[in-house]
Amino acid sequence: MTLKTALYEQHVAMGGKMVDFGGWQMPLHYGSQIEEHHQVRRAAGMFDVSHMMVVDLSGSQVREFMRYLLANDVGSVPAPGKAMYSCMLNEQGGVIDDVIVYDLEDNAFRMVVNAATRDKDLAWINRQMDTFDVLMQARFDLAILAIQGPAARDRVLQILGDTVTSTIGLKPFFSTVGNGFFIARTGYTGEDGFEVILPEEQVASLWQEFHRAGVQPCGLGARDTLRLEAGMNLYGSDMDESESPLESGLDWTVAWEAAERNFIGRAALEAQRDVGLSSKLVGLVLEGRGVLRNHQRVLCKSGEEGRITSGSFSPTLGKAIALARLPIGVNKSCEVEIRGKRIPAVVVKPPFVRNGKSCL
């Protein structure tokens, strides 16, 4: 199975090194992953994230349904345009997927789900919808472009300001629509930025316009190091169905209030909270030389062991950083086993970088 986004030809034409990503042919980089990373921290870069899936939900009971489906709470009162990050849990409290959901006008929500989990997500949502008056539409006709970085707002207003005039007053974590474009001030890089959802047939010309305006095309490689520096989880690496959000550094996304709201997985999370957690997701910074990688063993002073869930070299900090799943008590230093050697690392609270600056 080889899937291509509507920008495939653009990527190839711009020298993108194409790799398979969950069945999709996506650009890893266009020459230098590190240069692309720096462009996003210092100016603006753009990412084709059309492999992710837009799911539109509507109907008279859609708000109640979202409050049941997601661990975070869209609230009982409409908040037009508001964006929210949430986990979608199974009954055991395991994470089926992490999503961004946008509150639209007139009993409608737009959700963006991960590419690799698309089919199981759609099947899961379908099954939960049974008892609600809700319609779900998987939007195979839309592309998603992320423009990220301190200069992203200027570039977006320059190119889309006339098409979607409401973009000018758009606040972080809000979205707006106009002329068939959906624009959200959201992203996955730890910088200011926008995500534009638009009809597939229009995305190539928009991509070229941003490119002409000096926005650097960026591949999945830079996307990964940027999100890791920003301390953002990657589904499938940092959490999956075998872990709850409480064990994955995502307790802030679980809305316990209102107490009477019954969301899927709530009972399991409450039980876990009462019994106490056995593991947690933390940040690591390598003190010695080397590069942290996924699955490396973490050795704690207590003799307990953990494991790196996402590790890489941080281009902004010039050192190796990681997210790691560790036993609950570990909170200062540890060692990471790299090719048989034990290299010291310190435990930190993510993020590592925010708005271009080190948080260490």
Next chain:
Amino acid sequence: MSNIPEGLQYTKSHEWVEQNEDGTVSVGITDHAQDLLGDMVFVEPPEPGQQLAAGDECVVVESVKAASDVYSPLRGEVVDINEAVVEGPELINQDPYGEGWLFRLRPEKNGEQEELMSAGAYRELLESEA
């Protein structure tokens, strides 16, 4: 197509070997190898004085993407390492056959060196792998 200078010798595992006037050889990884690995961020060099056999893992180079072993092309003793690439691994990307060299070896005279590939043979190997 990647750059494959004439006058150097090559291995199947994508190292290059340059004969120096003092009898030692310089070793690095090819343009093709650095392109495959991507931006280099870490180099773990061998120890000067270390004795290597042909095919021994002797350097680890890590890019943002992955770690990769570099194999000694010949039997011999490590006489020098390139401190500049340890400090600045991006030199391997920028100048794989020049500033990006990894180490120098004093090879044993045992005929191994005649077995290494010419630029033409290495080019054919890459074309067959493509």
